[in-house]
Amino acid sequence: MPPLSNVQQRDIDSVFHPYTPLHKLSETGTLVIDHGKGVFIYDTQGNEYIEGMSGLWCAGLGFGDEELIDAATEQLRALPYYHLFAARGTEPAIELAEKLKELAPVPISKVFYTSSGSEANDTQVKLAWYYNNALGRPEKKKIISRQKAYHGVTIMAASLTGLGPNHKGFDLPVDGVLHAECPHFYRNGLEGETEEEFTARMANSLRALIEREGPETIAAMIAEPVMGAGGVIVPPKGYFPAIKPILDEHDIMLIDDEVINGFCRTGNWWGAETHDMVPTTMSVAKQLTSAYAPLGAVMVPDDIYQAFVDYTSRLGTFGHGFTYGGHPLGCALGVKAIEIYQKRDILSHVRALAPLFERRLTGLTEHPLVGEARFSGLVGGLELVADKATKRAFDPSHGVGAKVSSLIEKRGAILRPLGDTIAMCPPMIIKEDELNALFDRLEGALDEAEGWVEKEGLR
Numbered sequence: 001m002p003p004l005s006n007v008q009q010r011d012i013d014s015v016f017h018p019y020t021p022l023h024k025l026s027e028t029g030t031l032v033i034d035h036g037k038g039v040f041i042y043d044t045q046g047n048e049y050i051e052g053m054s055g056l057w058c059a060g061l062g063f064g065d066e067e068l069i070d071a072a073t074e075q076l077r078a079l080p081y082y083h084l085f086a087a088r089g090t091e092p093a094i095e096l097a098e099k100l101k102e103l104a105p106v107p108i109s110k111v112f113y114t115s116s117g118s119e120a121n122d123t124q125v126k127l128a129w130y131y132n133n134a135l136g137r138p139e140k141k142k143i144i145s146r147q148k149a150y151h152g153v154t155i156m157a158a159s160l161t162g163l164g165p166n167h168k169g170f171d172l173p174v175d176g177v178l179h180a181e182c183p184h185f186y187r188n189g190l191e192g193e194t195e196e197e198f199t200a201r202m203a204n205s206l207r208a209l210i211e212r213e214g215p216e217t218i219a220a221m222i223a224e225p226v227m228g229a230g231g232v233i234v235p236p237k238g239y240f241p242a243i244k245p246i247l248d249e250h251d252i253m254l255i256d257d258e259v260i261n262g263f264c265r266t267g268n269w270w271g272a273e274t275h276d277m278v279p280t281t282m283s284v285a286k287q288l289t290s291a292y293a294p295l296g297a298v299m300v301p302d303d304i305y306q307a308f309v310d311y312t313s314r315l316g317t318f319g320h321g322f323t324y325g326g327h328p329l330g331c332a333l334g335v336k337a338i339e340i341y342q343k344r345d346i347l348s349h350v351r352a353l354a355p356l357f358e359r360r361l362t363g364l365t366e367h368p369l370v371g372e373a374r375f376s377g378l379v380g381g382l383e384l385v386a387d388k389a390t391k392r393a394f395d396p397s398h399g400v401g402a403k404v405s406s407l408i409e410k411r412g413a414i415l416r417p418l419g420d421t422i423a424m425c426p427p428m429i430i431k432e433d434e435l436n437a438l439f440d441r442l443e444g445a446l447d448e449a450e451g452w453v454e455k456e457g458l459r
């Protein structure tokens with residue numbers, strides 16, 4: 001390992017890094033990013049990388065977009081801050097809510113703003129509780145999530161998340177959160193089972209969970225159409241149509257977490273449209289502003305909102321809200337990002353590039369390290385396995401995914417290891433030659449990793 005540069009040393013001396021193996025920092029150092037343009041970012045040494053993850057699945061319009069920068073500057077000049085508490089309003093918050101209502105795949109009445117995706121999902125749970133209290137059903141409070149789900153890191157959002165590292169050491173999950181099975185056919189399908197049979201089994205297992213717990217105790221189920229940080233898990237085609245009637249039968253809301261899926265990523269405005277999901281409420285963040293400022297939102301239909309109005313008339317006020325929820329900078333950027341998605345027709349661009357993305361990803365299943373390629377629009381994942389025939393995973397302590405990702409970085413690209421799944425979520429503005437370059441760098445890294453696996457005897 002080369003010695004740490006001055007800026008790396010200052011970084012690890014003072015910054016507490018999220019989602020990082022803290023015990024290895026002094027060995028690995030950090031990658032300090034200086035600036036970006038289009039799909040490229042540059043570190044403080046001047047090295048260029050294709051940002052194949054849009055940061056954290058969020059900078060869908062890439063870096064240094066002048067129109068977004070102008071919109072931000074204009075908003076900061078006009079009104080750098082105001083809030084929405086106590087019946088205050090701002091023009092950007094109004095305009096963005098109107099746009100979200102127009103775009104929503106189901107009728108939406110009101111938009112509640114947060115500063116992040118975690119806060120949006122936390123808010124969803126509070127709203128589900130408030131709603132059932134409003135209806136005089138105080139026992140209907142549990143929330144169903146899924147194993148491998150990722151819904152954020154605040155105490156409730158982390159509890160909804162179904163991944164070990166988000167629970168271990170944090171005394172989570174809290175009570176009242178149930179984790180249903182993960183609809184990942186490649187990993188969880190049984191020997192000889194068809195995808196249709198697997199889907200029916202997932203639905204039956206959800207029904208059994210609801211009946212075991214008592215439907216009168218369950219308020220909502222939360223799900224991403226495509227599970228992102230859990231490993232880019234694309235559900236079987238009939239999954240949401242199979243589970244929705246079970247939820248409806250028991251009056252259980254379906255909270256659609258569109259934090260990664262939303263805003264054209266899967267080849268439609270919403271992942272719900274691509275994957276036949278009919279949500280009750282929705283959470284959005286990330287590409288909502290193309291990540292140029294933090295913003296999240298919860299979108300609710302009118303019958304639920306009217307129950308809040310009625311309940312609040314009895315309680316006095318609606319006691320929930322964030323200082324920066326609906327920040328005018330975020331809202332102005334949200335309005336501009338949506339305008340850009342529409343006028344540059346980002347949706348058609350994603351649809352036009354998706355076949356190349358699929359072809360190159362599926363091509364990689366020929367590689368000795370790759371067990372499965374998964375994709376939806378311009379989000380994908382490659383699961384690395386020790387044995388393709390038996391789907392045997394590598395021992396997690398070998399860190400094969402992390403190794404591949406560091407080899408990709410050496411070649412000038414950023415992709416994210418989710419355990420041994422390499423995630424890809426390039427800025428949606430990526431051009432064909434840039435996408436091919438990203439895959440070429442990934443392929444080179446896989447080849448080098450294969451040599452390393454062999455040499456180290458990791459199979």
Ligand code: PMP
Pocket residue numbers: 056115116117118119121150151152153224228229257258259260285286
């Ligand atoms: N939901 C999903 C699906 C996410 O991917 C994320 C973030 N990766 C979150 C919620 C949490 O968002 P944030 O990090 O903005 O709190």
